[in-house]
Amino acid sequence: MGVEVVFASTLDMEGFLRHLTSKTRLIWVETPSNPLLRVTDVPTLCQRAHQNGTLVAVDSTFGTPYFQTPLDWGADIVMHSMTKYMGGHSDLLGGVLTVRDPALRAQLFEVQKVSGAVASPFDSWLTLRGLRTLAVRMRTHAHNAQKVAEYLEQHPKVSRVYYPGLPSHPQHELAKQLMTGFGGMVGFEIKGNVNEARAVLQSTKLFLLAASLGGVESIISYPVLMSHAAMTREERYARGIQDNFLRLSVGLEESEDLIADLANALATL
Numbered sequence: 001m002g003v004e005v006v007f008a009s010t011l012d013m014e015g016f017l018r019h020l021t022s023k024t025r026l027i028w029v030e031t032p033s034n035p036l037l038r039v040t041d042v043p044t045l046c047q048r049a050h051q052n053g054t055l056v057a058v059d060s061t062f063g064t065p066y067f068q069t070p071l072d073w074g075a076d077i078v079m080h081s082m083t084k085y086m087g088g089h090s091d092l093l094g095g096v097l098t099v100r101d102p103a104l105r106a107q108l109f110e111v112q113k114v115s116g117a118v119a120s121p122f123d124s125w126l127t128l129r130g131l132r133t134l135a136v137r138m139r140t141h142a143h144n145a146q147k148v149a150e151y152l153e154q155h156p157k158v159s160r161v162y163y164p165g166l167p168s169h170p171q172h173e174l175a176k177q178l179m180t181g182f183g184g185m186v187g188f189e190i191k192g193n194v195n196e197a198r199a200v201l202q203s204t205k206l207f208l209l210a211a212s213l214g215g216v217e218s219i220i221s222y223p224v225l226m227s228h229a230a231m232t233r234e235e236r237y238a239r240g241i242q243d244n245f246l247r248l249s250v251g252l253e254e255s256e257d258l259i260a261d262l263a264n265a266l267a268t269l
């Protein structure tokens with residue numbers, strides 16, 4: 001369709017903005033990002049993009065509308081995967097776009113109608129049911145994730161933890177400005193490599209080895225062999241995803257049980 005795409009990191013905002021040209025129609029950012037939980041300064045990005053006549057879309061799946069509201073930051077389009085926290089029970093597929101501008105909504109609705117991306121009645125019903133508990137679930141996800149992140153950060157077999165709620169997170173101050181909570185996703189690097197990562201994955205009992213996230217049950221995943229397996233090792237390393245990196249979707253179990261499960265798994269190293 002003649003659409004040209006440029007991938008760039010928003011960590012270096014000025015470098016990112018240098019890619020803007022008179023032809024740039026849309027910027028798409030994910031914050032916090034999967035799987036490294038990087039946080040983008042969307043208010044600044046929107047200001048500069050709008051001066052250029054460029055729309056900004058934010059994938060807010062990790063933050064959820066409970067913890068962050070990118071339309072208030074100036075974003076034109078906000079996307080959530082309903083499959084994740086909004087549904088909350090790993091039993092449906094869906095997505096939502098929210099916009100301010102009625103003309104943009106009409107355009108998007110036209111595309112949806114023509115392409116047939118329409119939610120099934122059952123998935124819609126499950127989504128509505130899940131949304132009723134979004135607030136209580138998100139509070140517990142964030143509470144448990146903070147505990148797990150703090151535990152991992154002091155563990156001798158762990159070299160680095162990625163969670164926006166930790167003061168050690170490079171954008172912790174920005175996250176505090178933008179978010180009212182830091183969500184349920186935690187990344188960490190273990191001391192070791194592929195074999196050690198596999199040993200941890202095979203040893204957890206509460207954290208299930210699975211690809212999705214945002215459900216009531218805790219999930220552990222290994223981006224190297226799962227979500228980011230299609231990338232070459234060089235590409236992955238260039239984006240900061242190393243062979244010793246594991247991702248957790250921290251669920252609603254007791255945080256003490258989750259920590260004990262990770263302690264047992266790390267003890268195998």
Ligand SMILES: *Cc1c(COP(=O)(O)O)cnc(C)c1O
Pocket residue numbers: 030034059061062081082083084093094095213
């Ligand atoms: C899972 C996910 C998606 C894709 O959503 P699906 O509902 O699985 O199609 C997009 N963005 C983020 C951040 C996700 O985690």
